[in-house]
Amino acid sequence: MSTRKRATRAGALSLAIASAFALAASSAASTVTSAGIQGSGKSVQAHPMTWGSREVADLPTPLPxxxxxxxxxxxxxxxxxxxxxxxxxPLYQAGITGRGKTIVIVDSYGSPTIQADLDVFDKQWGLPDTKVDVRQFGTIPAFDPTDSTMVGWADETTLDVEYAHAIAPGAKIVLAETAVAETEGVTGLPEMMNAEKSLIDAGVPDVISQSFGATEDTFPGFDQHDYSSLTNLRYAFKDAAAHHVTVLGSSGDNGVTSQTLDGNGFFPYAANSWPSSDPLVTSIGGTYPAIDDTGKRLAPDVTGNDNDLLYPGGVVGGGGQSHVFKRPDYQNSVKSVVGAQRGTPDVSFSATLSGAAWVYYSFTNPGWHLIAGTSESCPIMSGVVALAAQAAGHRLGNINPALYELGQVSKNPAFGKYTGIQDVTVGNISDNGVTGPNAGPGYDMATGWGTIDGARFVPALAIAASAPSNQGNREDQGH
Structure with a gap:
């Protein structure tokens, strides 16, 4: 696409967004309405993106x-x-709650107490009740509270379901539970992709939330520059693009690097994780928001290692260059940042244990717990997408082209505020001895375009994703 055409389209988008907010000002109702892949003797581990928790189950209620x-x-x-x-x-007050839209959450094993726990969570915070539609793919083994892997996935499931529902209280929640069997040839990532494709083909999801990942470098053949063991798993995402379904993925919690094959260490160099690195997936990074008891922001969001914030250990998010995927078309406007490769994340939300999220679960040690990681930011964004899809009146599909157009508009002094994109310019994601990208003005590989003001971002995304140029859902796979 020529620079002139891109500038013209960005200008038209700016005017469309500004016009929408001019109308909104005159009428509140006008708000736009661990499992493995076997091969070559290796087992690629998909793991939840919850890096830390604090147990406070002895408290009868959450603390302010x-x-x-x-x-x-x-x-x-x-x-x-x-x-x-x-x-x-303001969106909820205008009736934008995600009503009529469906969020699919994909987790291994799931949680045996998810409905009862969500009911307690909803009652505590005055949220509307909803029934989780649990779909099981394969025979889910009986929950074992002494199995740390199963407990970890139950943690993940609880966080995913409770926060997707909290952000989009009117949306339907479908929990796809996959069985991580130990029999040869039946492994976790293919099961997850099969579950997603099955639900997409059945017309179920408007948005899919994936709070899991596996390091690109651990896939069989990677050392020989043969990426087929990874790229052969992309069929669900291609199917999602064809059906205009939005797919999200957590960017990780290890800064610019990621876990080694055995899961006990980290690569001593920059390494990214899939599916977040996939160009057909919107990569959700992490920030630290400073919020008072009422939810008022006390300062702009930052990112960084939690050692530099309040809690020792861990980093707020993940990001950097993919080693597998070339730069997709929608990132051409930020090629000076990402280079020739796909860069992550795309946008970010709260993910730090210095500002952890309250969850309730009873599958073990019943009570209130604090959990953090980009496993938190991803379901938050899934709720935001459901709100925008309701506002648009249709599925949004791959939102990345629209998101990057909004990012460019956000730098415009006259129209930028109408995009709802809030730049994060402080911090970096160096961790585990590997120097990572700094946050800075505009797009960066620490927080993507930054975070959002939802009252502006949701209608802006609904408009941008509805533009004819962004409705084709080009694969933009960059590889």
């Missing part, structure tokens, strides 16, 4: 942020605080 900081040494946030911090309440 001010008491958390005093008693636990960290901030803790409720879904109501996030709804305020991301400025989503």
């Amino acid at each position: 942020t001010s008491q958390c900081k005093a008693q636990l040494g960290i901030n803790c946030y409720s879904p109501l605080q996030y709804r305020s911090a991301y400025d989503l309440n």
Whole structure:
């Protein structure tokens, strides 16, 4: 695409967004309405993107942020605080709740107590009840509370379901539970992709949330520059693009590097994780929002190692260049940042244990717990996409082309505020001895385009994703 055509389209998009908000100003109702892949003797491990938790199950109710900081040494946030911090309440007041849209959450094993736990969570925060539609793919083994892998996935499932519902309370939640069997040839990532494709073909999801990942470098053949063991798994994402389904993925919690094959260490150089690195997936990174007890922002979001924030150990998010995928067309506008490869993340939300999220579960040690990671930011974004899809009146498909157009508009002094994109310019994602990208003005590989003001971003995304140029859902696979 020529620079002139791109500039003209960005200008038209700016005017469309500004016009929408001019109308909104005159009428509130006008708000736009661990499992493995076997091969070559290796087993690629897909793992949840929850890097840390603090157990506080002895408390009868969650603590407010001010008491958390005093008693636990960290901030803790409720879904109501996030709804305020991301400025989503005006959307709910205008009837934009995700109604009529479906979020599919994919997790190995799931949680045996997810419905009962969600009911407690909803009652605590005054959220509307909903029934989780659990779809099981394969024979799910009986839950074993002494199995750390199963407990980890149950943690993940709880966080995913509770926060997707909190952000889009009117959306339907479908939980796809996959069985991570130990028999030869039946492994986790293919099961997840099969489950997604099955649901897509059945017309179920409007958006898919994936809070898991496996390091690109651990796939069989990677050392020989043979990426087929990874790229052969992309069939679900290609199917999603063909059916205009939005697919999201957590960017990881290890900064610019990622876990080694045995899961006990990290690569001593930059390494990315899939599916977040896939050009057909919107990569969701992490930030640290400073929020008071009411959800009011006290300062702009930052990113960085939690050692530099409040809690020792871990990093707020993940990002960097893919070693598998070339730069997709929609990132041509940021090629000076990403180079010749796909860069991640695309956009970011809260993910730090310095400001962890309250969840309730009872599958083990019943009570309230604090969990963090980009496993938190991904379901938050899934809720935001459901809101935008309702506002648009249709599925949004691969939102990356629209997101990058909005990112370019966000730099325009006259129209930028209408995009709802809030730049994150402080911090970096160096971790595990590997120097990572810095956050800075505009797009960067620490937080992507930054974070959002939902009251502006949701209608802007609905408009941008509805543009004819972004409705073709080109594969843009870059490889």
